Amino acid sequence: MTRIACTAMFTLALAVPCLGAGSEMRFPPPEFESGYQFPETARPPTARPVVHEYIDVALLAVVLLLASYLILQRRSRRAIFALMIAALLYFGFWRDGCICPIGAIQNVTLTAFDSTYAIPLAAAAFFVIPLAFTLFHGRIFCGAACPLGAIQDVVLIHPLRVPHWLESGLRLLAYTYLGAGVLFAAIGGTFLICRYDPFVGFFRMTGNWNILILGASLLAIGLFVGRPYCRFLCPYGVILRNLSRLSKRRVTITPTECITCRLCEDACPFGAIRTPTEDWPEGEYQIAKRRLAFFLVLLPILIAAGGWGGYALKERLARMHPRVRTAERVFLEETGQVTGTTNASDAFRTTGQASAMLYQDATAIRSRFALGGALLGGFVGLVAGGKLIALSVRRRRAEYEADPADCLACGRCYQYCPKEQERRKQRRDARSGRGNR
Amino acid sequence: MANKEDVTRRKFLREGLWGACLAGAGTAAGLSVARNNQDNTVWQIDPYKCIACGNCATYCVLEQSAVKCIQAYAICGYCDLCTGYLVPEPKALDTGAENELCPTGAIKRTYVEDPYYEYTIDEALCNGCGKCVKGCVAFGNGSLFLQVRHDRCLNCNECAIAAACPSQAFTRVPARQPYLLKGVDAKE
Numbered sequence: 001m002t003r004i005a006c007t008a009m010f011t012l013a014l015a016v017p018c019l020g021a022g023s024e025m026r027f028p029p030p031e032f033e034s035g036y037q038f039p040e041t042a043r044p045p046t047a048r049p050v051v052h053e054y055i056d057v058a059l060l061a062v063v064l065l066l067a068s069y070l071i072l073q074r075r076s077r078r079a080i081f082a083l084m085i086a087a088l089l090y091f092g093f094w095r096d097g098c099i100c101p102i103g104a105i106q107n108v109t110l111t112a113f114d115s116t117y118a119i120p121l122a123a124a125a126f127f128v129i130p131l132a133f134t135l136f137h138g139r140i141f142c143g144a145a146c147p148l149g150a151i152q153d154v155v156l157i158h159p160l161r162v163p164h165w166l167e168s169g170l171r172l173l174a175y176t177y178l179g180a181g182v183l184f185a186a187i188g189g190t191f192l193i194c195r196y197d198p199f200v201g202f203f204r205m206t207g208n209w210n211i212l213i214l215g216a217s218l219l220a221i222g223l224f225v226g227r228p229y230c231r232f233l234c235p236y237g238v239i240l241r242n243l244s245r246l247s248k249r250r251v252t253i254t255p256t257e258c259i260t261c262r263l264c265e266d267a268c269p270f271g272a273i274r275t276p277t278e279d280w281p282e283g284e285y286q287i288a289k290r291r292l293a294f295f296l297v298l299l300p301i302l303i304a305a306g307g308w309g310g311y312a313l314k315e316r317l318a319r320m321h322p323r324v325r326t327a328e329r330v331f332l333e334e335t336g337q338v339t340g341t342t343n344a345s346d347a348f349r350t351t352g353q354a355s356a357m358l359y360q361d362a363t364a365i366r367s368r369f370a371l372g373g374a375l376l377g378g379f380v381g382l383v384a385g386g387k388l389i390a391l392s393v394r395r396r397r398a399e400y401e402a403d404p405a406d407c408l409a410c411g412r413c414y415q416y417c418p419k420e421q422e423r424r425k426q427r428r429d430a431r432s433g434r435g436n437r
Numbered sequence: 438m439a440n441k442e443d444v445t446r447r448k449f450l451r452e453g454l455w456g457a458c459l460a461g462a463g464t465a466a467g468l469s470v471a472r473n474n475q476d477n478t479v480w481q482i483d484p485y486k487c488i489a490c491g492n493c494a495t496y497c498v499l500e501q502s503a504v505k506c507i508q509a510y511a512i513c514g515y516c517d518l519c520t521g522y523l524v525p526e527p528k529a530l531d532t533g534a535e536n537e538l539c540p541t542g543a544i545k546r547t548y549v550e551d552p553y554y555e556y557t558i559d560e561a562l563c564n565g566c567g568k569c570v571k572g573c574v575a576f577g578n579g580s581l582f583l584q585v586r587h588d589r590c591l592n593c594n595e596c597a598i599a600a601a602c603p604s605q606a607f608t609r610v611p612a613r614q615p616y617l618l619k620g621v622d623a624k625e
């Protein structure tokens with residue numbers, strides 16, 4: 001067929017709408033003479049029934065109840081490990097890592113800021129249930145229920161000690177990540193925490209290459225540094241660690257009374273065991289007091305500096321929002337600074353909206369990011385200042401204890417405690433005594 | 438135990454803060470329940486916003502995208518020169534592979550009667566690239582359109598395609614009505 005004939009056919013095809021009926025339908029549906037019947041447009045399969053989500057919620061509650069018992073009452077690392085693996089298999093590999101409480105932070109935030117968004121009940125439940133458990137029992141969610149924690153826990157072979165100041169410093173990343181995740185969920189644009197979820201690709205056995213590489217490197221670090229995501233990045237962990245400070249019950253290394261035998265000192269791969277402290281030596285006390293005063297003065301300065309820094313980032317933050325990106329592109333095209341169009345600018349033009357409206361939207365979003373960026377920066381400054389202050393005060397401790405905030409309730413330390421061994425022996429004896437009778 | 442002189446200021450603050458946190462979590466839960474419409478939401482493409490850019494085929498977290506093409510027969514023109522089936526300026530109006538637009542050959546063309554041909558999507562082959570959709574919307578009736586298939590979709594909290602969609606065509610829709618079908622109104 002020659003090109004001319006083809007072009008003629010195209011012209012004919014385009015001419016038909018003038019004769020045809022609708023503006024949408026260029027060609028009227030044909031009237032068949034052969035008795036042809038329209039095939040039924042196959043009804044695509046429906047979504048997963050909601051009841052599955054409720055099963056997930058119920059299972060989460062069961063896992064957390066069981067974890068409470070195993071961690072606080074039974075004190076058995078092996079049982080905790082088994083539960084953790086079960087949770088990893090179900091919430092991770094079977095349910096493909098979605099939904100999880102870490103991402104649910106954003107759903108809850110979006111509910112608060114977007115009146116048109118109706119949060120799925122399961123997402124709300126996944127957010128709240130671990131929080132409530134943490135207020136009563138500490139971070140048992142991290143210890144036995146979280147699939148992201150579990151996948152890191154199983155690769156940990158040779159834990160290295162991270163210095164306390166470095167750990168505190170790196171933890172700023174998690175606070176920043178939480179702040180940024182909330183900011184983007186509130187203003188719109190993206191669910192940052194879900195987009196950069198490092199392990200979900202492993203659960204699904206497929207995914208974006210960059211994220212898979214990120215996940216693999218975190219696991220590689222996790223061989224030597226226990227649970228790096230949990231300690232330095234996890235935004236939900238930030239909430240849990242602070243709630244855990246208030247919890248009614250928590251992990252105690254010894255079941256009865258600490259005899260300060262130091263056997264548990266190196267038991268924790270996450271650096272959560274605090275050694276007994278004494279008062280400041282006389283000379284150092286004055287220096288420490290002056291240091292504390294300095295940091296207290298520094299706190300508002302850090303907040304202001306952080307706020308200013310966050311405000312300065314507003315353009316970059318705003319560019320994460322697709323509407324702003326489109327507006328910038330359309331502006332460049334309309335002022336002739338670039339030639340050609342992108343998919344986004346084409347899509348915008350097909351909507352027939354005036355570009356003035358687009359610019360107006362973009363300006364509004366930018367101003368929201370200016371405020372949000374300043375708040376985020378201020379928050380980071382506050383946390384940094386708070387950490388400096390916390391590092392320069394010394395709490396008096398008579399025993400070896402698990403720091404309630406840092407402890408991930410994995411149960412590794414129990415077996416190191418001679419008092420615990422004594423308890424186990426008693427229990428064994430009691431059981432065999434009963435068996436003999 | 439209770440009157441062990443330890444209702445100190447620190448303990449009082451702790452208890453207060455604990456109660457406040459529990460109340461906060463409760464409020465969050467309560468507000469969420471109040472806002473909730475008892476239904477889950479799923480991701481779907483608004484076919485009238487979709488510009489068939491091709492991102493659906495590549496950005497989905499699944500190796501083979503959850504998005505597939507749907508043919509709304511009721512609004513199909515049954516054209517011989519189908520711009521959703523044939524490449525621009527085809528060598529011949531037939532089923533030759535060199536004439537087909539679809540990279541996976543997922544569209545079946547069958548003769549109905551002169552001059553009409555029926556076009557059917559083989560969903561096992563469709564990869565959701567939207568090449569046919571683009572052609573059909575540009576020159577035809579727009580009976581071909583893309584939809585997220587919920588038997589495949591993992592319903593990620595943030596859909597990776599939605600994040601990459603240039604026309605913001607992805608929306609959260611109630612799970613009870615998970616599809617936005619073209620041509621359903623035309624048929625009824």
